Amino acid sequence: MVSKLGILHGVGVGPGDPELLTVKAARLISNAGVVAYLAANGKDSTARDIAKGYIPATAQHLVIDMPMRVEREPGEKAYDAGAAAIAEHLKQGRDVVMLCEGDPFFYGSFMYLFARLAHDYPCAIVPGVTSMTASAASLRRPLSARNEVVKVLPATLPEDRLREELMTAESAVLIKVGRHLAKVRNILGLLDLSSRARVIINATHEDEVVTPLLDITEDTLPYFSSILVYAGTEAW
Amino acid sequence: MVSKLGILHGVGVGPGDPELLTVKAARLISNAGVVAYLAANGKDSTARDIAKGYIPATAQHLVIDMPMRVEREPGEKAYDAGAAAIAEHLKQGRDVVMLCEGDPFFYGSFMYLFARLAHDYPCAIVPGVTSMTASAASLRRPLSARNEVVKVLPATLPEDRLREELMTAESAVLIKVGRHLAKVRNILGLLDLSSRARVIINATHEDEVVTPLLDITEDTLPYFSSILVYAGTEAW
Incomplete structure (x- = not known):
């Protein structure tokens, strides 16, 4: 039996003030079973910090480890690994809510995951305040x-x-x-x-x-x- | 006795989907005593239509009548009249929540009211999804x-x-x-x-x-x- 695929939601969490998330972003995050986000060196994540008041205690955190070097684009390997980890959930029918600073499609890293996943899995974008x-x-x-x-x-x-x-x-x-x-x-x-x-x-x-x-x-x-x-x- | 002035809130209501308002915009509108918006020929208002699910039944509507001609900037008189009507509320200590399509400061008409009122009254801007x-x-x-x-x-x-x-x-x-x-x-x-x-x-x-x-x-x-x-x- 082929199970139904999960949906990847690329959700803008806005510029910083947790009240500047959209109502839609707040709803999706509040109901999330899996939240994903990039974290510099596996640790710091501005997107998670902005959204933390909305993330349910029961949500599973998928932390995409980004080795950060100042002003250098992070390696493709980190996106490959992140996309593979997200795909595992989607294949099992679990939705993944990816937290993105500002807007997902305005100079965001989300596009690199979107490029790897959008052909094979349902993806939805929630724009955010830049x-x-x-x-x-x-x-x-x-x-x-x-x-x-x-x-x-x-x-x-x-x-x-x-x-x-x-x-x-x-x-x-x-x-x-x-x-x-x-x-x-x-x-x-x-x-x-x-x-x-x-x-x-x-x-x-x-x-x-x-x-x-x-x-x-x-x-x-x-x-x-x-x-x-x-x-x-x-x-x- | 000098009464406390009301605050003018310029609130972005986003591009159209009522779920793309920010949490902050939804909160301010839901608690508003007075909502203001531009209406083409006193009637049609996209900003009001987007926000209507959040406007309390008890709120007073301040409709700023904009005589619209295609592709011509509306006259200064309409902004003068709108600013004066808003100022009346602010002087009485009543906050006014002005509904703005998209973001108030990104090609919005709000700036013309802001320019007329920000020197004399407290104003706050809530950015929105463009x-x-x-x-x-x-x-x-x-x-x-x-x-x-x-x-x-x-x-x-x-x-x-x-x-x-x-x-x-x-x-x-x-x-x-x-x-x-x-x-x-x-x-x-x-x-x-x-x-x-x-x-x-x-x-x-x-x-x-x-x-x-x-x-x-x-x-x-x-x-x-x-x-x-x-x-x-x-x-x-």
Whole structure:
């Protein structure tokens, strides 16, 4: 007898505040038999920390061990192992709720598991609040209006590309700034945009920091940091 | 005696599915004494329709009448009148929960009320799920990964600007397409991107439509439509 396959739910848990999960995410997690999440070096998981108030005590935890090295993409092996472990549950007919920071399909690691599993197993995606709009809320400054272009720019890009994109953006969100802060600061200075840049660290987390870029003296930022640049927006 | 001012809450209600409100939005709306929202010609309100299951029967409705003409920004007068009506409640110490489609600070009308009221009254912003990431979820295709640039491009922009931005985007979300579809189709054709474009109408609403751009024969799209273009992304 072929048993019914379980469903893999890729669930966005939002930027940090546990109240910024969606009602749907809260429902799925609260009813989960198996919750899965990535954990750096098998231990730390921001997605689990955000969602912990919703995870039932009876849920089985499937921890996908991610060997983390700063600014390097984790190896394919970890995703292979994670996908195989998830597949074992799905084959047995057990649903798996995978917890994803922010939104699963917006610069998330979930896509690497989705790519490995979606052809063979039913998958459902629950979108979430991104740190991008959460950061604008924390800044109390609209991200974009009317005909304005918003660009999401990984700070890991080459300097030329970043400069060209920033020259023509009304509004930009620099993500993955981390140890690329010196490069970003230099480009914003050359474009005379430094005073229009705001740093948000750990948006909507309890230890959120919101500050003008010009007040930052360090040359690196923590991992969960963004810089919002209001280059030509009317919201400035 | 000076009474305590009420708080204006700008609350994102997400893209359409009532389960895609955040827990925080659901809580604020469920406890609201006054809910405010824009209504086209005093009548239709998508934000109210999305949130209606959470609005208590006892809540007072503050309907901000927006005279709508296709593709024209509503007049400042409507925002002035709306802000004044909200201010009356806040002065009396009553909180107002303003319902905003998607996210309040991502191409939302809320910013025009915020601009009028935030200097004099306490305001709080609750970010929401945008139709941008909801559309990627509906498409079952990640929006962006690693070092990819995502651009949000209002289709109301001039043809030259749209073409230049699309030439250098790994991933793009065209919003406000409506009657600009012919222009957009032309540009995507010139850039050989037509086959990489997907149309999403009413993302996560009950009548959601997801279809390749090449299957659309009309020259206009409904208001709540986006086109996702996977130009150079590895997700394609």
